[in-house]
Amino acid sequence: MLIKQKFYTILIFASTVLLSSCSDSKQYETAMCALADTSGTYAKEKKNMVKIIKAGIIPKLVPGDNLFLITIGSNSYGEKNLKGKLTLDYRPSQANKQRIEFANVLDKFGKDKSSAKYTDISGAMMLCSGYLKSTQAGTQIMFIFSDMKEELKAGLKRSFDKDEFTNMNIVAMNVTKLNADTTDPQVYRSRMKKWEKRVLKHSAESWNATLAPTDISEYIDNLK
């Protein structure tokens, strides 16, 4: 009788441990967001952007990971700015098909020659923040492909929440230098410093503005 009781106790304990050890895999997943500037002179960088995303970011996605493509335009905080969304299937064969399909979306985007008049970086960042948060992924990365010079259209209001970028790692990629930057490097430096202060103030996990396209893979591996 006593042995039976002990057996049942062990069985219940083992079942509880096993059930409690079953968890959702969200914390192991990665959500990434690529913000592509389509305004002014940076619109010419589209092809380069697509190349970096295809060769550096997509191959690093593993089943369950998310990738969003958002454009930076005159008013970026709108659903129309979401050009593509990818959630990789857990089956490798399906995941490969999805990668190719997303690459086609990127190619289509790269060929589009339209450009925006204004540069609403903050709006795109806020939109991206919302998408990244919705995934509840353990690692969240925001890649901004822009010259980081914001020009808001009159009437637009962009202020971040205190916890706008909680748990997010923000990377300014392929930041091109403007004429004013080459004339006075301090203009460029102070602009980047300002962005760093701004994102870190709003709870960003990290800020990086010097990442080379070839180092993306290593950067993502270190964050995971």
Place this chain on the structure above:
Amino acid sequence: MSNLYIWPEMPFLSIATLVFASMIFLYLARTPMHLAFQSLDDGIAGGMAKISSWINSLVSKMREKSKKVLLESSIADCEQKIAQEFKRVDVGYTKHLADYPKLHLKIDENIAIIAADFKDCGQAVPKAPGWCDTVESITQMQGVASGDRVVEKMLKELQKTAIDGEKAALSEMRKTSTKRHKILSGLAPTWNKILKSMNTVNTKVALALETSGKIQKYMEHYDSISKGGADSIDMLSAKATKLFIFSVLVIIIAGFGAFINFNLIALPMSELVPAGTRVLGLQVSDVSALVIVLLEIVLGIFLMEALGITNIFPQISSMTLGKRRIVLIASLLGLFFLASVEAALAVLREHIAETNAATTQALAGKAATSSTEGDSNITTIGQATLGFTLPWILAMVAVPLEMLIESSQHVLNKLLILIILLVGYVIGIIGHLISTIMKTFLHIYDAYIIIPTQIGTLIKSKS
């Protein structure tokens, strides 16, 4: 410090007064202070010494118990081996002795054939015809010497008849000899049969002798262990340690094998078991791959048990031969099934890897480099072979696993004894150090109050 001065303007005098007052106080409190330190010494150092001695006695008890366990397990092992040999002898004798009447009958039949043939070969020398006596009688007749023609004719006839008789006898003799030689040559297969039967007997007797030799060896071993001498204990301990080290080494190597096996099937399993849920941080597909590897090990354990190589589950070893055969066949089939599944998964893995590489190249904007068909097949065949072979190799892990379980009890006990002994020594050393510090402190105490002590002794001696 200056706060302690009685007269702040005269620090030297203040210090001297404090020292003098403390000396007087400590001199007066000498006996209770000595008693207090003594008690503290007894309490701490004595307690530690007691703990140390308790540890020593615990260690000797553990050693005794370990020896007892080692001896008992070795005796049980020896008994099992002897029982196994006896079982083998029993099976062998039952089978061979059952065969023996047949063999004996066979030999008897062959011998009877030989005896009959031998009888048939008996040589009957044909007798010379009785003409010699007749010839002798004729020669003694009158007129033989005178050349009687009748006698001469008679003798000639006799000669002719004698020659004919001799020829006939010789012919008869040759016929009999040929027949005899035929019978003798027909004996050869029968001799061979007897020789073969005798060889069978010889082999079986040699086997029986070998088994009895083994039993003799085990009995001697059993006898020496039963006596429980120091030499036997040392020998058993060394044997257990050696077994432990080797089994750990083999298990580590098997662990690497299991790791390779796991990696071979983990990726294709994600194609078969796609799920976002995780168990203990592992993806369900990884857990499935792990379960397959573990199942192979479990089936290997059952296979080895059914073959009688290991003895982890007494229920299996005590089964009848028929039931054990069922377990054996079930384990073999299970392993074959899992090995086939792994081979298929290995092929799928290669396919996925190729697709992944092609996708990465396509994303990077490079033209897909097509490997030659031959190379691709070699990799696939290699992976499939590896997938099929590894489960069978992993199945063998049951043997070192049993060795590890058997020997670890003694080795871990030995290790535990060593650790406890070390703790005991450390406690003993700390106790001794505390005791020495207490005594030294008491000596310093006495040295500090030497002046009032000497004055006190002087006054006491005068009074």
